Amino acid sequence: SPLEETSIPLFYGWFLLSSVQDKLRCTALDFLKTLDTMDAFKKHMADFSGKAEKEVDLEQYFNEKSTFHCTTKYCDYGRADGAKEYAQNPAVKKSYGSVFELSLVALFVTPRTVGARVVLTEEQLLLWPAEEEKQAESSSLPRGSRAHITLACAEGIEPVQTGLDLLQILALPQGEVVEEMGLGPLRYYGEGRWMLELRESIGAPAIFSSFYA
Numbered sequence: 001s002p003l004e005e006t007s008i009p010l011f012y013g014w015f016l017l018s019s020v021q022d023k024l025r026c027t028a029l030d031f032l033k034t035l036d037t038m039d040a041f042k043k044h045m046a047d048f049s050g051k052a053e054k055e056v057d058l059e060q061y062f063n064e065k066s067t068f069h070c071t072t073k074y075c076d077y078g079r080a081d082g083a084k085e086y087a088q089n090p091a092v093k094k095s096y097g098s099v100f101e102l103s104l105v106a107l108f109v110t111p112r113t114v115g116a117r118v119v120l121t122e123e124q125l126l127l128w129p130a131e132e133e134k135q136a137e138s139s140s141l142p143r144g145s146r147a148h149i150t151l152a153c154a155e156g157i158e159p160v161q162t163g164l165d166l167l168q169i170l171a172l173p174q175g176e177v178v179e180e181m182g183l184g185p186l187r188y189y190g191e192g193r194w195m196l197e198l199r200e201s202i203g204a205p206a207i208f209s210s211f212y213a
C-alpha cells in the first residue's frame with residue numbers, strides 16, 4: 001500500500017549534534033583555507049582549475065552541505081536494493097533514536113567533494129548494510145570503509161560521490177606526506193586527491209535516525 005511504501009525513508013544514518021556540526025564546519029573551512037595557500041597544493045592546482053596558471057578559491061569552488069551526517073543505508077523510500085530488509089533489521093529498530101559517538105579520523109578533498117572519514121566500531125558496524133554497494137577497485141577493503149560525512153560538493157556533483165571518492169583513495173597505495181599540518185600529516189594521492197590524517201581523531205556525537213525529504 002502507498003502508506004507502507006512511504007514509511008521507508010530516503011536514507012538512514014548518524015546525524016551529528018549541532019554543537020559538533022559547527023565545530024566540524026570550522027575545522028573543514030580552516031583546512032580548505034590552509035590548503036589553498038600551500039605551495040604543494042598550488043603545484044597541482046590544474047587538477048581543480050583545468051589550467052596550470054589559474055588560481056582556485058576552494059571556498060568558492062565548493063558548496064557546503066547542510067545537516068552533516070554519516071549515511072548507513074540509502075533506501076530511496078524503499079526502492080533501493082535491500083531497503084526493506086534494512087528497515088526491518090532488529091538492530092536498526094533497536095538503535096533508532098540512540099546517540100552514538102562517531103570517530104572522525106581524516107579529512108579529504110578531491111576536485112569533486114570534501115569529506116570526513118569515519119571509522120566505525122564493532123557496535124556501529126551492526127548498523128552497516130549487509131550488502132554494501134561495491135566498486136571493483138574497493139572490493140578488498142574492509143566493511144564500512146565507505147563511512148564518511150559529506151562536508152561539501154563542487155558545482156553539479158551529487159553527495160553520493162563523496163563515499164566513492166573515499167573508497168578510491170583508500171584503494172590506492174598510501175600517498176606521500178607533502179606537509180605536516182597543525183592537525184596531522186597531509187598526503188597527496190594524485191589527480192587532485194588530498195587526505196589529512198587527524199593526529200587526534202574527532203569524537204562526534206550523532207543520533208542514529210533517518211531522513212525523509
Ligand code: ACK
Binds near residue numbers: 010071161162
Ligand atoms: O553524503 P551522502 O552519504 O551521499 O548522503 C547522501 C544521502 O544518501 C542522501 O542523498 C547518500 N546517497 C545517495 N545515493 C546513494 C547511493 N546510491 N548509495 C549510497 N549512498 C547514497 C548521499
